[in-house]
Amino acid sequence: SQQGEEDPQALSIQEGENATMNCSYKTSINNLQWYRQNSGRGLVHLILIRSNEREKHSGRLRVTLDTSKKSSSLLITASRAADTASYFCATVLSFISNFGNEKLTFGTGTRLTIIP
Amino acid sequence: EPEVTQTPSHQVTQMGQEVILRCVPISNHLYFYWYRQILGQKVEFLVSFYNNEISEKSEIFDDQFSVERPDGSNFTLKIRSTKLEDSAMYFCASRGLDEQFFGPGTRLTVL
Numbered sequence: 001s002q003q004g005e006e007d008p009q010a011l012s013i014q015e016g017e018n019a020t021m022n023c024s025y026k027t028s029i030n031n032l033q034w035y036r037q038n039s040g041r042g043l044v045h046l047i048l049i050r051s052n053e054r055e056k057h058s059g060r061l062r063v064t065l066d067t068s069k070k071s072s073s074l075l076i077t078a079s080r081a082a083d084t085a086s087y088f089c090a091t092v093l094s095f096i097s098n099f100g101n102e103k104l105t106f107g108t109g110t111r112l113t114i115i116p
Numbered sequence: 117e118p119e120v121t122q123t124p125s126h127q128v129t130q131m132g133q134e135v136i137l138r139c140v141p142i143s144n145h146l147y148f149y150w151y152r153q154i155l156g157q158k159v160e161f162l163v164s165f166y167n168n169e170i171s172e173k174s175e176i177f178d179d180q181f182s183v184e185r186p187d188g189s190n191f192t193l194k195i196r197s198t199k200l201e202d203s204a205m206y207f208c209a210s211r212g213l214d215e216q217f218f219g220p221g222t223r224l225t226v227l
Contacts, residue, residue, distance in 0.1 A: 031214055033215065033216065035218070040205075040223075041220065041221070042207065042218050042219060042220035042221050043159070043207060043209075043218040044218075045215055045216070045217055045218070048214055048215050050214075088158075088159065090159075090216075092214075101164050101166075101171050101172045102147065102164075102211065102214075102216075103149065103161045103164050103172060104149075104151070104159075104161065104209075104216055105161065106151075106158045106159040106160070107158065108158050109158065
């Protein structure tokens with residue numbers, strides 16, 4: 001079983017619509033971070049949500065975390081063509097299991113395409 | 117805004133050759149990481165580094181790999197004898213408190 005799995009694997013929507021991507025994980029976490037990756041490029045940090053938080057906002061981004069279901073969602077509102085990218089969730093395991101190392105375990109990603 | 121930088125952006129090498137990938141983390145960060153991403157696959161953790169020593173390494177990080185912080189700013193990943201399967205995008209990341217910030221990556225192509 002993998003620590004982070006996103007769904008859907010691919011999502012195409014019209015510009016202006018909202019895009020929702022989901023992430024599930026297996027073990028207890030300290031925090032969960034979302035990243036964006038344009039094709040062949042680096043990883044851009046979007047937002048971090050801690051295990052004791054349920055929702056965070058940043059501009060057009062809204063992230064939720066449900067630790068009882070071990071899942072998170074990323075909502076992008078009023079999508080733009082520039083939002084076309086792959087989106088990854090990455091988890092940091094709880095301190096008990098990572099000795100403070102805080103390595104990231106990435107999911108498989110959602111490929112988002114915004115149609116102009 | 118401070119950012120992580122990596123050089124070179126693309127490295128082509130022959131199988132068996134040594135390569136050194138360089139990173140300059142964000143200046144006040146204390147935790148450093150290398151990850152890699154084989155084309156079409158997920159990003160994988162290689163190694164973490166803190167207080168001038170490795171704090172954790174993955175199964176991928178075998179004896180062919182090493183990391184070093186030779187001075188106060190650079191953080192390097194060395195692959196001693198490259199294999200075809202080492203072809204990937206290599207990302208450096210640094211962390212201050214919680215968020216890990218990634219560099220743009222070095223695309224390594226082993227022929």
